[in-house]
Amino acid sequence: MDTKKHECERGESYRLAWRRYRLPMRVSVRTAHGVWAEREGVIVRLEDDAGNVGYGEAAPIPWFGTETVEDIEAGCAALGERVTRETLGALPVRLGCLRGALAAARAADADGMKHDYLRVAALLPAGEAARAVLVEQAEAGFRVFKWKVGVADARAEMGQLDELCGEMPEGARLRLDANGAWDRRTAERWLALCAERPVEFVEQPCFAAAGEGETAQRRAEDALRGLAEDYPTPIALDESLVGAGDVARWLGAGWRGVFVVKPSLLGEVRKALDALSAAKASVVFSSALETAVGARMALECAFRWEGEARALGFGVWPLFADRRFDGPPAAPFMRAEDVARLNPETIWNALS
Ligand SMILES: O=C(O)CCC(=O)c1ccccc1C(=O)O
Ligand SMILES: [Mg+2]
Structure with a gap:
């Protein structure tokens, strides 16, 4: 190529x-x-x-x-x-x-990587399995972890939060990702709990998809804004950001929380990133579980980003049964040279 x-x-x-x-x-x-x-x-x-x-x-x-x-x-x-x-x-x-x-x-392959390396967040499995993976990944050097919540009963997961925090090394941070599963009441209980704990942010506590109707969507967005105002733990938008239009809308509404950016889902990537940059928004780049072809594009965005360098949401590999499609195996840091080495042509040929 x-x-x-x-x-x-x-x-x-x-x-x-x-x-x-x-x-x-x-x-x-x-x-x-x-x-x-x-x-x-x-x-x-x-x-x-x-x-x-x-x-x-x-x-x-x-x-x-x-x-x-x-x-x-x-x-x-x-x-x-x-x-x-x-x-x-x-x-x-x-x-x-x-x-x-x-x-x-x-797009031509422009240069301009801002960073030689970036930190990576380790992705923990939902439920009880999280603890063993956290211990193993802390041992491997990770200091940012992301735990999928909203999968099991909230009370049981809340109990597990303290166990996980207890296993975290000094100075480490935990991201919680509810994938929109909570109602406002449940989200409030979680955020009250998070206030005293090393939680970096809570990702998408509430969400209503377009199919659920405008009233449900408005209620979920009001909940996100209310939670961001009422609790000290930052709220991150993820599902709320599908396409450059959503990014522009939340920026326009003055959102000061975190933007979890999955470049693979933005459509007009450049436009969305320029708007985020102009607003000095807090951005976390994240995987959409794409192959190394999309991951290379997404990671190039992250390595070019001039704002604060937060840990990448790319601690996902090895991911595929056929490893030819994977990006670099999860490690506490990713190097720009690991990204530059990803070769889309290999994946194209593997699909022939
Ligand atoms: O962001 C990360 O750390 C890992 C990626 C991740 O969690 C994810 C991957 C695919 C689809 C949705 C999500 C998500 O953040 O909700
Ligand atoms: Mg998410």
């Missing part, structure tokens, strides 16, 4: 190819939305008339409110084999993951 060519050297028209994938995970991921056993998505490849090739990945998460993998396939089929700047620009905004993938495939 020739990623060195600058974008302006490229033609206006490209040959589009795409490959759909379905990859079993090594271990299923359990969240408040249920068990996730395999990852589906589409890798796109664009080649311009000069032979420059670029890759991108559309890794949707429909329960966040993205398009589905079927929508992405249909979008690719509708584009056909020859695409231009204009036909790409005319893709519907609701195909955000596909738009992001095609933008990534077109």
